[in-house]
Every structure is written in structure tokens, then in C-alpha cells.
Amino acid sequence: MGSKTGAVSSLLCCPCRCLFCGVLSCLFSVLACIFCVAALVALVLFLLFRPHIIRATAISADLSDFTLTPRTWILHYNLSLGLQVRNPNKRIALHYRGVVAQAHFQGQQFGHTAPPDFFQDTSETSTLDLAFAGESPIVGGIAAAAFRREAAEGAIFSVDVKISSHMKLKVWVLKVPGPKTKIDCPLRLQRRDVAHGQRPPEFHQTECRVTFF
Template identity: 75%
Template sequence: MGKASTVSSLLCCPCRCLFCGVFGCLFSMLTCVFFSAGLVALVLYLLFRPHIIRATAVSADLSNFDLTARTWILHYNLSLAVQVRNPNKRIALRYHGVDAQAFYEGQRLVQAGLPDFFQDTGETSTLSPAFVGESPLVGGVAAAAFRREAAEGAAFSVNVKITAHLKLKLWVITVPGPKPKIDCPLKIQRRNATDGAGTPEFHPTECRVWF
């Protein structure tokens, strides 16, 4: 008898709150809401099987990367191509507010906006950010790192980060999505470091992607 009464109080509906007790009814409602949300999320996951996007830096050209003595002003001209792939079979992606930033020794060099684009299921798109300008290197650590890498073949460690806002197209429905962050740690040789032997070789680099 006691067990039946307990079960009845846990399964009460809002119409019987006066009889079940406010807290018991509230607990029952919250349990139903969480259970329903979890069930819907599981069904959607099994139906669409979402996968995280993939990104690869396939080419890069560092035509200028020089540090002015004493003032520590870094002059740079970097262009690269990053391929972004949508591996999903049932979810198309719409990117907007795409932004690319370049860093050297943790210091931001410049920011470059990129055009919005749409990516169908299984499609690969190429982003082509370009960074041209000059920036002061703050602190002696960054300047020392530049001198070391310049002496070791002029191959510099540049980090390129790309962010965007996503909208997910599920069949005919478009819903807001997460904000992907693409991090590409690159090792790029300055073009004039080859002494006229042509463009330095660049090895494609997998980028880290998270939300």
C-alpha cells in the first residue's frame, strides 16, 4: 500500500497538484521534461548523425616576413588556402561572420574578414585568407624567436585561427548552429629563403576544429 502511494505521488499530473503536493508535482513535471528532451535529442542524433567539420591548410605563401632592427616592427605578407569539408550526409551548413586571424608567438598580427558561404552535404570549400601589414612585437621573447627561426632556414611558426557562425539546414528547416573554431599551427618558409630556387615547399597541415 505504501509503495503504491509513493508511485502515485511521483506520477501525478499538474491537474492533481492540490492532492499530490506542489513539490511532488513539480518533480514529476521536471522529470518528464528532461526525459522528453533527452529522447528528442537521441532521435535527432540517430536520424542526422552529425559530424564535426574538417579543415586542412593545403597551401601557404610567405612572401615577406622581416623584422626591423631596434623597433621590432614585423612586416609580413602571408596568403594561404584552407579547405573546409562538411562530412555530414544529411546536414548542410551556412557560414556567416567568417573571420581569420594570424598570430606569431602568441601576438596577433592582423585580422581578415572572409565572405559568407553555403556548404552542401559532403562538400569541400576553400577559404583564402590573406594577411598583409606590419605589427610591433611586444617583448624580447618574440623577437628572439624570430631571430632563431630566421637563422634556422627562415621557416616561421605562424598560427592562423578561423571562426564563424553556423546555421544548420536540416532538409527544409534551418536552425542556428554552433560557432566553430579552426586552429591551424603552421610552419612556413619565407619565399626569399630559397635563394631563387623557386617557391618553398609547403606540407599540408591538418587543423584542429572544436566548438
């Protein structure tokens, strides 16, 4: 009796099992086809448009104030920076959103600004005018010692300006999400003696590092 019941159960389950396996196999085949087609389209688009990385250059800078209050270690700063960003792509336009610029000294952020979003057409160069002004505490004796040393060595300071943004790519009428962009500009800036009417010192253009993530 038990063997007959098992045989009947086996006969009833086999069609269901085959149907389930068939659905899984069909679903796997569809997903594999979609993946292959997407990879092929991405390869064709890459070979067709050959995207190039953007270029960023610091073209001007004026450090009119960069002083450290003794004992309290409060940094007073006033920095203006002109940053030139070039889109070398001939078929891809770029839209920068959520642009944030930060100024650092000895690894510590002391300034922050948020330029407006901007659009960059194909083969176009844009200039960002960044301004940092205010005061910020310097934490730790190492940073304060580095400030005093650089102030004594001609008041030429190592300032690092970092710019980040989210990017959208425009190909013809199609807009697709792009990577997050980070621009890093390590600068050597001479402080201007405003009290004696000194003009901004000569600034040598500096190439910035560009990374995507």
C-alpha cells in the same frame, strides 16, 4: 475563543494550500515531460543523422614578406593561405557566419581578416582564400629573439592561423543554431625571397585542429 479562531483559519487555509501544492505538482510534471520528450527527440536525431566533425586542411601558403625592423620591432608581413574545409555529413548542411581569421607568431596576433559568410551543403568541400598583409609591433624580447633565430635557420617561421565562426545547422528545411567553431592551423612557413624572384617554396598540406565550444 482562540482555539475556535485557529480551527476556522486552518479550515480556510487547507484548500488554498492543497490547490497551491497541486499547481506546483502539475507544473513539475509538465516540465519533466517536456524535458524527457526533448531528450528523446535529441537522441533520436543524433542516432538518425550521426553528425560528424568537420575537417580542415591548409592546402597552400605563400609567405612573401616576413621581416622585422630592428630596434622598433615592427613586423612586416604578407601571407596568403588556402584553407580547405570539408563537411562530411550526408544529412546536415552547415552555414558559417561571422567568420574571423587571425595570424599569430609566438602567441602574438599580427594579422586579421574577415572572410564572407558561406554555406556548405551536405558532403561538400569549400576553399577559403585567406590574405594577411600589413605591419604589426612585436612585444617583448623573447618574440624578437625567436624571430631572429628562425630567420637564421633558413627563414622558416612558426605561424599559427586561427579561424573562428558561428555555425547554423540545416536539417531538411529546419534550421537550428549550432556550436561556435574554432580551427587551429599550426604552420611552418618558409619566407620567399621576392627580391631575387624566388618562386613560392613547396608547401606540404597540414591538417588543422577543429574544436566546438
